[in-house]
Amino acid sequence: MFAGHDPYLVALSVVVAILGGYTGFGLAARIRGTPGLPRRVLLAGAAAFLAVGIWTMHFVGMLAAPIPGEAVYLVLPTIVSFLICALVVGVSLYFVSIGETTGLRLPASALLLGAGIVSMHYVGVHALVGPFHIVHRTDMILLSALIAILSAYGGLRIYLARQGGMRLVLSAVAFGIAVSGMHYTAMYGMQFEAMDGAGHDAAGLVASAQVLSLVVALLCFVIAAGFLLFLVPEPRQKQQPAAAPGLFAEPPGAPEMMEPPPENAVPAPTPQAGGFSRSAPLGGIGAPRQQPASRIPVSSADGTHLIDVADIRSIRADAHYTLVHDGQRERICSWSISEAESRLDPELFARVHRSHIVALPHVTLMRKEGDGAILELGGQVAHLVPVSRAKIAEVKARLGLVRSMAGRP
Structure with a gap:
């Protein structure tokens, strides 16, 4: 089944995962230095972007797969798969942001997040119904779970490092490739087997692949918009008058070694x-x-x-x-x-x-x-x-x- 994937949609799914990871971890990196309500807003935003990125990547990948034309998606399991992803991402980020990541806290959070990503995938896959059975290879299930847990651990380490710039870009790329790798590894071990008789009678509200495509397109737009808004610099404040002569203001992003010392420091x-x-004061003897x-x-x-x-x-x-x-x-x-x-x-x-x-x-x-x-x-x-x-x-x-x-x- 893996060989028949649409390469353009596969590439799009990886890009979506990278953009969601960059925006989510970029917001998460600001949580520890922000008190009160803004901290909760950042935590919710980080969890939302990571969850939407992971979930959207999954369903872009599903649209890229050679799925039988008679297949439809059950709406309830599709929504539940997203809720699972959002819940485990939020809980994992919360656990690693409330205190020191000593002992088993980080590995346990990574295990929870990885298990949530795997659960989201397989619940989402089994939202797909039609005149067929879906069977999975056990070895591919285990391998995809291992990839999910390792990518979750790496992603949480990225969050704890609170890095920016190129380091964050490289980390987001690695995270997006890892999450996509988990999905396509699981898809490689999946097969459709035709059912005898009239086929599967879908119970409940269903959506066609075309409807799902519209939802996924909207979420791709949300992720891209969030990513671009995250890159927009904050508006400059009007410069405050100096309280005393000879004081130097520190330019944002200036290297630590290049900062000139204040005249009367x-x-x-x-x-x-x-x-x-x-120590003796600067500025000469008797200053x-x-x-x-x-x-x-x-x-x-x-x-x-x-x-x-x-x-x-x-x-x-x-x-x-x-x-x-x-x-x-x-x-x-x-x-x-x-x-x-x-x-x-x-x-x-x-x-x-x-x-x-x-x-x-x-x-x-x-x-x-x-x-x-x-x-x-x-x-x-x-x-x-x-x-x-x-x-x-x-x-x-x-x-x-x-x-x-x-x-x-």
């Missing part, structure tokens, strides 16, 4: 075992030290509030915004990330990433992840902050996790 303190010490800020301005619907720096857990730059996390939620701050670094006490705050500053006294956990590391900040709503590879040794020293780096060349 206090340099990072020299790491000491069990604590932090200040005055800028007094650390005791409060920081944040915006809300009713105006601008000033919150104590002791309540701050982290600060991050997100496109054209700077967001301050106070242990409960994030709020917009008018300072740039560079200005915040220069105004906060360097004994208490550290720049751990190009886009992230953390309050060291609130760090409750540090663990390795990929090429970098992850810090967990305590509060009523604990959250995670990435640490760039170049900053790992310094952060460990400042947290007292290694011996003092003083005296090293």
